């Protein structure tokens with residue numbers, strides 16, 4: 001009884017200390033990336049898969065629940081067929097996150113081929129980026145056991161702002177200094193200095209350099 005009380009008190013004290021030193025613990029536990037970045041802050045909890053395939057910028061700041069995956073095989077353990085333990089596919093993936101990239105929370109990036117996020121990109125929460133999707137060629141077999149299909153590299157160029165709950169699909173390039181509105185699904189590339197919104201995302205405004213203002217995009221809103 002006494003021992004249990006002492007144990008519980010120690011556990012509580014440990015939990016309080018862990019909470020207080022969360023950032024320091026997160027920094028200490030950072031994995032070894034493909035390069036040697038400085039001043040990287042990726043809050044706990046987080047999942048980083050194959051960090052040796054991830055090139056991480058300096059001064060990157062990602063809020064809690066990041067999922068950064070540079071995949072080497074599919075399926076991983078969780079989705080594996082009970083009778084077919086061999087992977088269906090192998091990948092030589094590369095994930096690059098530029099200098100000063102920030103995300104509020106829950107940034108999910110999966111690279112099967114190549115995902116590049118350039119410097120100074122701003123992510124709101126719950127952004128999902130994947131350069132491959134689950135295969136669905138056969139409607140008689142669970143999709144988790146079919147090979148990844150439709151793989152194509154993704155690039156998010158310098159200084160974009162990607163809003164809350166955005167999904168970026170395979171093969172998309174988002175041009176520099178563009179904005180993607182909240183809840184958008186980006187299925188096609190977005191030119192530089194544009195504002196794209198909706199599902200599928202359409203360009204609704206473009207930057208007019210001469211007028212120094214955003215103007216309605218041709219074919220977009222009035």
Ligand SMILES: CC(C)(COP(=O)(O)OP(=O)(O)OC[C@H]1O[C@@H](n2cnc3c(N)ncnc32)[C@H](O)[C@@H]1OP(=O)(O)O)[C@@H](O)C(=O)NCCC(=O)NCCS
Pocket residue numbers: 123124125162163164179180181182183184195196197198204205221222
């Ligand atoms: C994209 C955004 C910056 C555009 O702002 P804006 O220039 O003021 O845009 P407007 O309000 O003039 O809207 C232009 C048109 O796009 C539509 N629109 C704007 N944002 C939209 C969105 N996220 N999804 C769908 N349509 C959207 C508007 O309804 C309007 O269409 P309409 O004229 O037919 O009504 C803003 O709407 C947005 O989504 N910001 C991201 C917010 C966010 O995620 N914050 C998290 C903190 S980082």
